Amino acid sequence: MKWSESFAPMRERNFRWYFLSRTVNMTGGAMAAVALAFAVLEVSSSPSALGTVLAAHSIPMVVFLLAGGVIADRFGRKLVIQVSNVASGLSQLAIAGLVLGGHAQLWQIVVLSAVNGVVMAVSFPALVSVLPQLVPRHQLQPANVLMAMVRNSLTIVGPSVAGLLVVTAGAGWALAVDGISYLVAALLLLRVTLPPPSRQEKSSVVTDLREGWTYFRSTTWLWAVVLAFCLICAIHQGGYFTLGPVLAKQGDIGESGWGLILSAEAVGLLVTTLVMLRVSLQRPLFWGMIGTAAYGLPLIALGADGHLVTVVVASFLAGVGIEVFGLGWNLAMQENVPEDMLSRAFSYDAFGSFMAVPIGQLVAGPLALAFGIERVILVAGIALMAVALLTLLSRAVRDLPRVSTVEPATTTPAGAPGTA
Structure with a gap:
């Protein structure tokens, strides 16, 4: 671009x-x-x-x-x-x-x-x-990137x-x-x-929810990615944000080092937005899930290595990866989901992605006590990467194209791009 x-x-x-x-x-x-x-x-x-x-x-x-x-x-x-x-x-x-x-x-x-x-x-x-x-x-990618650029700058x-x-x-x-x-x-x-x-048309809230659910479950790339993120978010919240600070405080990283790790991820997010202002993202979910796999790198670095420099670099790469996914996911949703279904599709996405987070937060501590904090964090990182990459076994996910030049679709789940 x-x-x-x-x-x-x-x-x-x-x-x-x-x-x-x-x-x-x-x-x-x-x-x-x-x-x-x-x-x-x-x-x-x-x-x-x-x-x-x-x-x-x-x-x-x-x-x-x-x-x-x-x-x-x-x-x-x-x-x-x-x-x-x-x-x-x-x-x-x-x-x-x-x-x-x-x-x-x-x-x-x-x-x-x-x-x-x-x-x-x-x-x-x-x-x-x-x-x-x-x-x-055709301006959806730069619009999403501009919004992300502001958000990531303010995060820093x-x-x-x-x-x-x-x-x-x-x-x-x-x-x-x-x-x-x-x-x-x-x-x-x-x-x-x-x-x-x-x-x-006037319809009940239950009817609207049922329509949203019908579209969600009949759209393969949509439910496959949300199912993956149900696991990924639980793993990441439990392994990274629950156990990460504990390991940092117990080891050589310390509180200030943990702050550097989080800042490195924010820098990775921001750098990626600048790159994506010039690079057109094709096959948004393929590259998005590849990027999501990088989200496991800081967990692996914490569990296997624990040196500050290694974890900072891994965190920067994770920021790059998750920003690629964020852009790819927004484009996939905004270009493929019918306009009158889009908010409901995003709500099912968020609900499915967040619902298991408390479970990850609650089980992380007991698992760390039973098996050791470093081992649990390492396994969490490997599991996160595996879930992200296994999602690409779905052809509907890995082959979903950009459709930025196509007019908005009509609300017909069976005819929407990427559906079963």
Whole structure:
């Protein structure tokens, strides 16, 4: 791709305003995790307090994901995103106000975090499915890459800025910035004009969910990749994010070294977005699953080697791989799934991918005690790579083509590209 093609989505008015809205939104969101962690620690020093707050956010998010897909397809993605931004902004400002006022109690933060989890579940399918309505199909790759470039840049600098803001002004003010960013993003979305939802007929939520499930199970490449990621996410969350910090603290890597490892992955994500501005990604799921296999490299490096430099390099390569998958998956979904089914397809994708994460987190510790932490992490890395590569045995996955020049498909599961 030429540079003019890479930035062509910016010539689309709707995309420009959406890009600006999401940039503001993601700027606040990049600081939210750090700010919330320290806000909870101001309220309670209990080691389980933060886990309770995070669970209060993640459990409702998983539970309501499928409903989010139905809502987005039925009421329109712009409206869903706007309402969600306002709700998230107000709930974050409520937490900020409680913390700044010195009156915050743990149960209050838990309740407001649960509200945020529900809102995220409703907004997520709309956010990941709206791009085909903002740019022509042949601009979907650069549009996805531009959004990823902002997100990955903020992933690198956001936590540092949040930490500085927490130290100088307090966790409450950092949360207030996040809350305000949601409201500003909602205002910017007012400049985006989208056609009304194509689903004009009235049907029940159950009927909509059943239609989504029928499409999901009849589309081979879709359910095959989601099934793989059900296992991959559980393995990675358990092996990497649950046991990784423990091994780092026990060994020579240390807390600062673990920070470098995570930063290396973020750098890999960002570098890949810059490359993909110029390189057209063909066979998106073939290269995507190859990239996903690289996600196992840091686990293997931790379990087999444990030297900081080796793990940092492996983490950088994992960032490269997972960004290739992220782009390939978005293109596969946005180009192959019918527009009026897209939000529901993304909701089934997210639900299937996230549902086993708590299992991975819960069994990682007992397995490490029984077999040794290094051995469990090493086996997890090998298993992750094996699952990713075995998915390519499906012809529907490895041969799925780009269809960026084709008009949007109609909602006929048996006729959609890549279906059984």
